[in-house]
Amino acid sequence: MYVLIVYDVEVARVTKVHKLLKRHLHWVQNSVFEGELTESQIETVKAGLKRLLSEPDSVLIYSARDARWLTRESLGRERGAIGNLL
Amino acid sequence: MYVLIVYDVEVARVTKVHKLLKRHLHWVQNSVFEGELTESQIETVKAGLKRLLSEPDSVLIYSARDARWLTRESLGRERGAIGNLL
Numbered sequence: 001m002y003v004l005i006v007y008d009v010e011v012a013r014v015t016k017v018h019k020l021l022k023r024h025l026h027w028v029q030n031s032v033f034e035g036e037l038t039e040s041q042i043e044t045v046k047a048g049l050k051r052l053l054s055e056p057d058s059v060l061i062y063s064a065r066d067a068r069w070l071t072r073e074s075l076g077r078e079r080g081a082i083g084n085l086l
Numbered sequence: 087m088y089v090l091i092v093y094d095v096e097v098a099r100v101t102k103v104h105k106l107l108k109r110h111l112h113w114v115q116n117s118v119f120e121g122e123l124t125e126s127q128i129e130t131v132k133a134g135l136k137r138l139l140s141e142p143d144s145v146l147i148y149s150a151r152d153a154r155w156l157t158r159e160s161l162g163r164e165r166g167a168i169g170n171l172l
């Protein structure tokens with residue numbers, strides 16, 4: 001699955017969430033990570049996130065079965081260093 | 087097209103970017119909007135963003151031809167109030 005994760009968490013947990021996601025995905029913007037994960041890896045990431053998150057944190061996980069179904073375009077400065085999806 | 091926009095812009099431009107995106111898309115998290123747009127509407131949004139953005143702002147625009155290709159899951163608090171994609 002091609003996965004895109006966007007988080008909005010309290011400052012106290014930003015570093016922990018960032019580190020967890022960095023172990024599995026590519027960083028593309030301030031609080032956005034993306035990459036190819038198996039279903040099992042997605043479950044690992046979700047379990048890790050659930051352990052870390054607390055109110056009023058919010059994490060959105062978008063997934064597409066195939067990266068080709070998703071196009072990414074960037075305006076302004078490129079933060080992360082991964083190539084285009086297509 | 088089903089569009090997902092994530093922005094990371096300087097505080098001075100946050101309100102303007104938020105207002106522009108709100109005219110066309112649904113707000114789903116702090117700096118994340120999504121929704122169905124025609125190609126022409128996407129061009130309008132991109133033109134508006136390009137007028138507003140300045141260094142070191144970054145905006146990522148993800149698009150899928152069909153919303154069914156994209157699944158969204160939420161952990162923690164739900165910010166926006168739109169339904170599931172599927």
